[in-house]
Amino acid sequence: MTTTSLRSTAISIRNGIVRRSPAMQRLIQQGATHKCLPKALYRRLQPIGVATLHAPDGSPFRYECFEEDGFGRMIVWRDMRDWERTTQPLLYSLAKKSRVFVDVGAHTGIYSILGCLANPELRVIACEPNPGLAERIRANAALNGLTERLTVVAAALSDAPGSATLSIPRRRTHAASLRAPLQGETTLEAEVTTGDALLSGMPVDLVKIDVEGLESQVLGGMSEILRTRAPHLIIECLDSAALESARRVVTPAGYRHVYHISAQGIVPVTGRFRDPDLLYTNFLFCARPYSD
Structure with a gap:
């Protein structure tokens, strides 16, 4: 054997x-x-x-x-205690004051569900190009009676519409990616759209982006939403280069305030961000100073 x-x-x-x-x-x-x-x-x-x-x-x-x-x-096993403990309460608080929440790279839909729990009036758009995970979001939404308020979009967001090759890891709940496939991964053609096309006319107040290094492309495709709606952005940036790239894209839309969602709480990022460990990889981008 x-x-x-x-x-x-x-x-x-x-x-x-x-x-x-x-x-x-x-x-x-x-x-x-x-x-x-x-x-x-x-x-x-x-x-x-x-x-x-x-x-x-x-x-x-x-x-x-x-x-x-x-x-x-x-x-x-530890009832959410081992996962993004500082991001959860922040998103929950922001969702309470939002009308539309867009969960980009929604995986199995946990943040989408948290948003719905925080605000019974909130509409959630969950974008997940991995078809297996998109079905898990739908199943979890149904389990919690949220089907009417939680819309699943089985497509990737980027800076131009079309299609792209999606790489799906052997373990299907690991994050899929639009990068070149690694050994052992399967691929499929995924629909690609832009945030501006998908969300046109919606009062978007909150966006969460977790797309494994493609944050700048997603942001580039929602420039009109950023300029006209100025939603709060919670973005996973896996390193300092990814953070700086995201900042360059959103600054022309008026985003001047960036915060690290750290173990110590919401900490302003001043100058060039350096964190050699970067155990906490989520950042908050705001057009106005953040206040809880």
Whole structure:
């Protein structure tokens, strides 16, 4: 038996044990939440089925985990405590004051759901070109009764419409990308549109962008929205170069205020940003000074 076969067999056995025992899943959740289990252990265990999670204000919502849901392992075992703990409350607060929230690179739709929970009047547009993940967003929206307010757009946003090759990792819940495929990835042709075309006429107040290095292209395709609506932007920038590139694109639209969403909170970025560790990769861009 090959190493790959052995690994697949071990994963199937592991997942089968957890899947057949809801009580086991509850024990893992309790052990992880109270720090009785090491992260190296529980992050290797796969939750299966529907879990109840909680928004920053304690509001419950439901999330369906499935095979090889690596993101589910990150958010379920410690009820959202291991994932973007500083970004969650910021987006939740901004969503309360927004009319339309656009979630670009929405993955399985967690931020889309949080936005809906924060504001019962909010309309959410979730853009996710990976068809498997787009279906997960629809499923999670239905689980939470949000289908009427959460629209899933199975397309990528960029600076020009058309089509592009989408690379999908072997583990299907890992982020897909429009870059050249790596070994073991599959590809498909994805629809590409621009934010200005998709969102024309909508009162967009909040945009979250997580597109694995293609932030500038997404921003370049929504220049009219940025200029006329000036929405708050929460953007993942994986390094200082990506941050500076995003700043160059949005500055002509009047965005003069940039904040690092750090472990210490919302910290203004002055001058050239340098963070050698960059464990917190989300930044807030505003046309006016931010105040909570």
